[in-house]
Amino acid sequence: MKKSLLPFLSLFILLSAFTCENEPLDYDQESINSINNSNNSSNNTDLVGTWDLVSFDVDMLNSATLPSGDMITEILVSSTSTDYQVTFTETEFTTTGSYSYDTFIEAGGISQQDNLTLTDVTGSGSYTTDGNEITTEGAFFDFSFEGVDQSAFEDNQTSNYSISADGQTLTFSQNQTTLQSNNGFETEIDIVAESIWQKVN
Numbered sequence: 001m002k003k004s005l006l007p008f009l010s011l012f013i014l015l016s017a018f019t020c021e022n023e024p025l026d027y028d029q030e031s032i033n034s035i036n037n038s039n040n041s042s043n044n045t046d047l048v049g050t051w052d053l054v055s056f057d058v059d060m061l062n063s064a065t066l067p068s069g070d071m072i073t074e075i076l077v078s079s080t081s082t083d084y085q086v087t088f089t090e091t092e093f094t095t096t097g098s099y100s101y102d103t104f105i106e107a108g109g110i111s112q113q114d115n116l117t118l119t120d121v122t123g124s125g126s127y128t129t130d131g132n133e134i135t136t137e138g139a140f141f142d143f144s145f146e147g148v149d150q151s152a153f154e155d156n157q158t159s160n161y162s163i164s165a166d167g168q169t170l171t172f173s174q175n176q177t178t179l180q181s182n183n184g185f186e187t188e189i190d191i192v193a194e195s196i197w198q199k200v201n
Contacts, residue, residue: 044090044129046163051170051197053084053099056141058193065186073107080115086140086197088127095123095140118142134161134172140195159193170197 058077063070084097100117125138135158159174174193179186 044088046167047088047129047170048090050085050087050200052200053082053086053097054196054198055079055082056193056195058191061190063188071108074105076104078102084121085200092126093124093136093138095121097121132160132162133158168199170199171195
């Protein structure tokens with residue numbers, strides 16, 4: 001099974017759990033203006049350009065309460081080699097290249113380890129920023145986990161980002177807990193993810 005994944009990361013990014021709700025949202029005009037103004041070019045100027053991927057790591061813990069008992073699934077992902085880039089314009093991004101990563105998956109007392117390589121990966125999407133948060137529509141990464149429910153890895157994700165004082169290192173980080181309830185089943189998904197990028201001059 002193969003599915004796209006962010007920065008953030010998730011990634012990675014790499015990486016968040018989201019639920020869709022059909023409830024109306026409360027808002028006011030001041031909030032809308034703030035959102036519309038948060039993605040002007042001055043906020044994104046430091047992101048614009050091409051960045052080489054240095055590394056990424058993701059730790060996801062999924063705890064589900066089922067009638068038969070609790071089920072805990074842990075997924076650990078860590079890059080082993082990277083030849084991958086992301087290029088930002090003021091509102092959009094594209095990705096291209098290859099990368100390898102180690103995976104460790106443990107579910108129901110059964111564990112599996114693997115090393116996977118993805119080549120000729122390309123992607124694109126749009127993004128907005130608000131302070132030190134970035135929200136992407138589209139994924140920075142693709143991942144492949146055989147037989148694993150990847151509902152936590154969605155295309156639209158929000159994470160924090162920071163750029164070093166010299167403007168040469170970009171870090172995306174995510175530390176998020178999401179609670180989901182479906183037909184009486186409760187699920188808690190904890191994601192900690194980080195990816196590090198170096199500016200291409």
